[in-house]
Amino acid sequence: MATKRCYYEVLSLTKSADSDSIKVSYRKLAMQYHPDRNVGNAEAEVLFKEAAEAYEILRDPEKRQRYDRYGHAGMDGMAMPDFGNADSVMDLFGDLFGGVFGGAGKGKGRRGPQAGNDFHLGIEIDLIDAMKGVEKKVKIPRDVNCKACSGNGCKPGSTPVRCKRCDGKGVVIQGNGFFRIQQTCSGCGGKGATITNPCTSCRGAGLIQEHEELVLNIPPGVDDGVNIRHTGSGEASRNGGPPGDLYVQIKVKKHSFFLRNGADLHCEVPVTFSQAALGGEIEIPSLDGKKIKFKLPAGIQSGEEAKVPGKGMPSLRGTRMGDLVLHVRLETPRNLTKRQEELLRELSELDHKHISPHRKSFLEKLKGLFGQSESDSSKDNKES
Ligand SMILES: [Zn+2]
Ligand SMILES: [Zn+2]
Incomplete structure (x- = not known):
């Protein structure tokens, strides 16, 4: 902003x-x-x-x-x-x-009668709270009807007197003919009545400011930016209308490990070269602090995605759970031990003999590039 x-x-x-x-x-x-x-x-x-x-x-x-x-x-x-x-x-x-x-x-x-003003409030919650739902207590300063006078602004025992200036209508019409302007009566401020004996608690306003504690129920699955409306929890009306509404805008804090996209959660999973090649069971932390066992398929590539179904976020409406999407990141080993180096050198020898599909097509492309220049130029000549 x-x-x-x-x-x-x-x-x-x-x-x-x-x-x-x-x-x-x-x-x-x-x-x-x-x-x-x-x-x-x-x-x-x-x-x-x-x-x-x-x-x-x-x-x-x-x-x-x-x-x-x-x-x-x-x-x-x-x-x-x-x-x-x-x-x-x-x-x-x-x-x-x-x-x-x-x-x-x-x-x-x-x-x-006019409705009271709406309130807008922002609340920040953690991603885990967005997953499980949470109760939040908030203190809202707002005008409420004065209890001493039940909101009419008069000292108990007295009543408002009908305004003589507007005859109780709250508005006066000024001008005549084509230009007729309706104005709020200045005698009674539009209320149609004046208070001769004001209530001592609210000084005749009929409203007092209170800090009311409200418990907000934030439902599971709530997303960043969602507005929750609490009907009737806004400001009291100044002239007998319904109260305004309370709008609570949710801000979900960013999580250090999980990234949320709708109902899905995404995270990066570092795997070793041998894990990626051989596959096997790995453990992934879940948002609610548990561990998820996941079977990594053999031969998964760096950057490839794997899904753990139903381990994402609940959706705000409906029963479907989102997925946990794992983004595989292959970690090239560093600071090899002697034994690791030996094994990798052995592997390297084998890699030269058994060429993988990607490397094969890469080598073919290279070959094509070097042999291309002549045939390409002759082809160009023919066409022009
Ligand atoms: Zn009062
Ligand atoms: Zn008046």
């Missing part, structure tokens, strides 16, 4: 910027780079999302303070809202601009 730009830099602001200038600056950029005005412009889309992310952090005093102190590192693992999701960007946008660009779309508009 490219280095993230500083949020203040993104919005062309200094660190002392007040909330109004943050809003103004974001509004300017959002107008400039809005997808509706830059159809098919990938660069504009990136800048639009970048500005939206910066705005989302800097407009929230708590997140801004955390960012000021720790920078982007402070935001890691905070499970950022999903900005890759056009809907959430549109929702954010809709809050600011009302209906200028024609609503949030997809029936997820401001009229109905």
Whole structure:
């Protein structure tokens, strides 16, 4: 991933910027780079999302303070809202601009209750965990409904009062005739009601941040890059809608010996010259620490592959087990003992008498090359 730009830099602001200038600056950029005005412009889309992310952090005093102190590192693992999701960007946008660009779309508009934000989380696991499946505990900071007020933001015993400005609709229509702009009511922030006696636990927000521990069941066979969705484990909705979802992206660490390719595991097996020639049983370590006995066929060549069926990875869906693919690497002996050298010299004599198929064709090619130049040139002359 490219280095993230500083949020203040993104919005062309200094660190002392007040909330109004943050809003103004974001509004300017959002107008400039809005997808509706830059159809098919990938660069504009990136800048639009970048500005939206910066705005989302800097407009929230708590997140801004955390960012000021720790920078982007402070935001890691905070499970950022999903900005890759056009809907959430549109929702954010809709809050600011009302209906200028024609609503949030997809029936997820401001009229109905909105789902909470999704969380995205990355988890790194070992290859063995990907083979056997694993339980991972994660702590997720997220806004949950305040228990003291059951999420309505009011001190127990009191209730929200219907907003007079919008008559409880949450939106106001401005302008007339052709240009009618629907805007979120500033009196109640779109909730349709105001709180006169706020809950002391959540200061009227209805939500508090908790670090909830979740046990994630990572299934056997999971591959690098797979996204697991936990429905309803995202952020609580701010206006009575369903909670968002949690997406966990799996990163499988590279193994020092086994290389994974889909359901198959690959590894390199060094064999001696005599093992390759004669064949025989060899022992190979398996991923789960056991030893696999494998019968090496006589005459296997360096670079040739041999398969141990069913000793690879399980597949995420279905029952098939992948294979273990052995890549044979012939090790030429070095630092020979006297006896080894004697035997090899003896063997060498025999090799001259019994020429192997590959060497035979190699020698024939050589012969052909030396005898070729004359016949080749005469052939060329005939053709031209
Ligand atoms: Zn409360
Ligand atoms: Zn209102």
